[in-house]
Amino acid sequence: MLNYFKTIYKVGKSLIQGMLVTWKSFWQPSITVQFPDEKLITPERFRGALTFDKETCTACNLCVKACPTACISLEPAVDPATKKRIAKVSWYQIDFGKCNYCRLCEEACPTKPIKSVRHTHQYEWGMLERKEMFVKWERMSPSTEPSTSGSTNMKPI
Amino acid sequence: MNTEILRIQGQDSKTEEMILNLGPQHPSTHGVLRVILKMDGEVITSAQPDVGYLHRGTEKLAENRTYPQMLVISDRWDYLAAMSNNLVWALAVEKLMQIEVPARGQILRVIMVELNRIASHLVFFGTYGIDIGAYTPFLYAFREREKILDLFEEVSGARMTYNYIRIGGVMADLPKDWIGRCRSFLEWMKPRFIEYDTLLTENPIFQDRTKNIGILPQPLAISYGISGPNLRGSSYRFDLRKDAPYCLYEKFNFSIPTGKNGDCWDRYWVRIEEMKESVKIIEQALDLLPEGECNAKVPRIIRPPMGEVYAQIEAPRGMLGIYLVSDGGDKPYRVHVRPPSFINLAVLQEILVGMKVADVIAILGSIDIVLGEVDR
Numbered sequence: 055m056l057n058y059f060k061t062i063y064k065v066g067k068s069l070i071q072g073m074l075v076t077w078k079s080f081w082q083p084s085i086t087v088q089f090p091d092e093k094l095i096t097p098e099r100f101r102g103a104l105t106f107d108k109e110t111c112t113a114c115n116l117c118v119k120a121c122p123t124a125c126i127s128l129e130p131a132v133d134p135a136t137k138k139r140i141a142k143v144s145w146y147q148i149d150f151g152k153c154n155y156c157r158l159c160e161e162a163c164p165t166k167p168i169k170s171v172r173h174t175h176q177y178e179w180g181m182l183e184r185k186e187m188f189v190k191w192e193r194m195s196p197s198t199e200p201s202t203s204g205s206t207n208m209k210p211i
Numbered sequence: 212m213n214t215e216i217l218r219i220q221g222q223d224s225k226t227e228e229m230i231l232n233l234g235p236q237h238p239s240t241h242g243v244l245r246v247i248l249k250m251d252g253e254v255i256t257s258a259q260p261d262v263g264y265l266h267r268g269t270e271k272l273a274e275n276r277t278y279p280q281m282l283v284i285s286d287r288w289d290y291l292a293a294m295s296n297n298l299v300w301a302l303a304v305e306k307l308m309q310i311e312v313p314a315r316g317q318i319l320r321v322i323m324v325e326l327n328r329i330a331s332h333l334v335f336f337g338t339y340g341i342d343i344g345a346y347t348p349f350l351y352a353f354r355e356r357e358k359i360l361d362l363f364e365e366v367s368g369a370r371m372t373y374n375y376i377r378i379g380g381v382m383a384d385l386p387k388d389w390i391g392r393c394r395s396f397l398e399w400m401k402p403r404f405i406e407y408d409t410l411l412t413e414n415p416i417f418q419d420r421t422k423n424i425g426i427l428p429q430p431l432a433i434s435y436g437i438s439g440p441n442l443r444g445s446s447y448r449f450d451l452r453k454d455a456p457y458c459l460y461e462k463f464n465f466s467i468p469t470g471k472n473g474d475c476w477d478r479y480w481v482r483i484e485e486m487k488e489s490v491k492i493i494e495q496a497l498d499l500l501p502e503g504e505c506n507a508k509v510p511r512i513i514r515p516p517m518g519e520v521y522a523q524i525e526a527p528r529g530m531l532g533i534y535l536v537s538d539g540g541d542k543p544y545r546v547h548v549r550p551p552s553f554i555n556l557a558v559l560q561e562i563l564v565g566m567k568v569a570d571v572i573a574i575l576g577s578i579d580i581v582l583g584e585v586d587r
């Protein structure tokens with residue numbers, strides 16, 4: 055019988071001690087962020103969605119070889135007059151469904167000072183269909199801007 | 212309405228063994244683990260873990276990946292401690308190529324791995340509380356873990372799949388003011404352990420539910436090849452950081468906590484103490500951090516010579532090893548991973564027998580498995 059009350063006393067005491075800890079935390083400033091209204095600043099090295107610069111790329115294929123999941127494909131441009139390959143891309147495509155966001159392609163890219171393929175700080179990206187994950191950049195027709203990179207297809211929250 | 216009274220006869224009534232499936236969608240199995248339990252009433256007569264739901268075949272994938280590419284995949288084994296996975300892969304390749312990493316690179320690796328050990332044990336602490344029925348510690352643990360992940364995000368750019376420790380060193384040197392932020396985190400972390408003890412460790416309900424439950428005797432632990440905090444909980448002092456030091460661990464001053472009985476509480480307590488030791492190691496490492504290069508000279512295309520190596524480290528869950536065979540090409544010939552979680556999980560079929568069904572979750576939680584590593 056005595057043990058019974060001892061146990062009740064012990065549990066009750068630890069309950070109050072535990073509540074004291076929560077009571078102290080209760081008065082500390084909140085560390086959560088109300089996401090769509092407030093946003094955290096991403097650090098400099100943040101690996102967000104990839105972007106591609108179709109003018110500086112030399113179509114050297116190093117990023118394709120570096121990628122662990124083979125999600126990059128490209129085709130070098132051909133000079134229409136001489137029918138020879140030139141150091142430019144005709145189109146460049148990244149399959150973001152496979153991408154690991156690992157920065158190996160950016161590290162392999164030899165263009166200086168700004169890498170042709172690089173991570174941005176963009177982390178909000180919604181897609182409704184699988185084919186939207188293929189993002190293609192074409193150099194030949196200047197009107198086609200990257201259609202899905204950016205928040206253009208995102209509904210406002 | 213007529214009701215029929217069923218009479219259970221004394222002698223010719225039969226009882227049957229019941230088979231209960233725990234998982235693979237049970238929230239307390241920490242992933243996709245299925246345990247087939249045979250029960251006689253409340254008491255378990257046999258338990259059989261069934262794994263493989265998360266199998267991605269990374270050992271086979273390695274044969275089609277170059278050595279740096281494999282680092283990205285190694286992040287996905289034990290996703291709660293991806294730095295350790297990066298480290299063991301880098302160590303294996305470096306051993307094969309006989310690359311000497313500069314001291315700064317080595318110490319940076321130690322800092323990252325130990326921070327990751329704290330983060331990983333914090334997840335254990337939080338989820339184990341939930342398993343037993345205490346929700347509050349989870350929120351506290353994840354608050355602290357979030358701070359560690361912020362530090363990792365600054366240094367590597369990602370929160371879970373870091374790809375930071377590279378062959379020959381690390382991805383990049385520390386960003387500006389990172390050391391200061393890391394130190395202030397450590398200062399902030401120290402008083403938190405007292406909070407944890409009040410919230411969970413010293414709670415009599417928690418102690419009642421874990422003490423003398425799921426006892427893993429030392430001989431059984433050794434014969435099953437258990438490693439990490441589970442082995443140390445059974446009062447066997449074995450830690451690769453002391454017994455086979457790598458990455459200049461011999462320079463650090465830290466102790467190895469061991470339990471007494473090998474029950475759930477001992478395994479829990481060892482992890483809490485390990486976090487405190489990790490804080491000490493990181494503090495010493497920040498003091499020790501030498502100036503200079505952090506990367507060794509590594510050829511652009513990594514082609515290790517023909518041969519085979521075995522590299523091992525003390526990951527948060529135990530001894531993580533890589534057996535690597537190279538045929539001289541730029542891709543491994545064969546890779547085998549020794550995952551601590553998988554081997555620790557095997558002992559479940561022994562220690563669950565004779566326990567009550569209510570204790571299954573407490574025992575499973577105390578083994579602390581990560582299914583990504585069990586299934587690879």
Ligand code: SF4
Nearest residue numbers: 121153154156157159
């Ligand atoms: S980030 Fe990694 S996975 Fe994605 S495209 Fe670049 S190399 Fe490939």
Ligand code: SF4
Nearest residue numbers: 111112114115117163
């Ligand atoms: S993006 Fe860079 S690495 Fe890839 S083809 Fe262009 S120049 Fe070469």
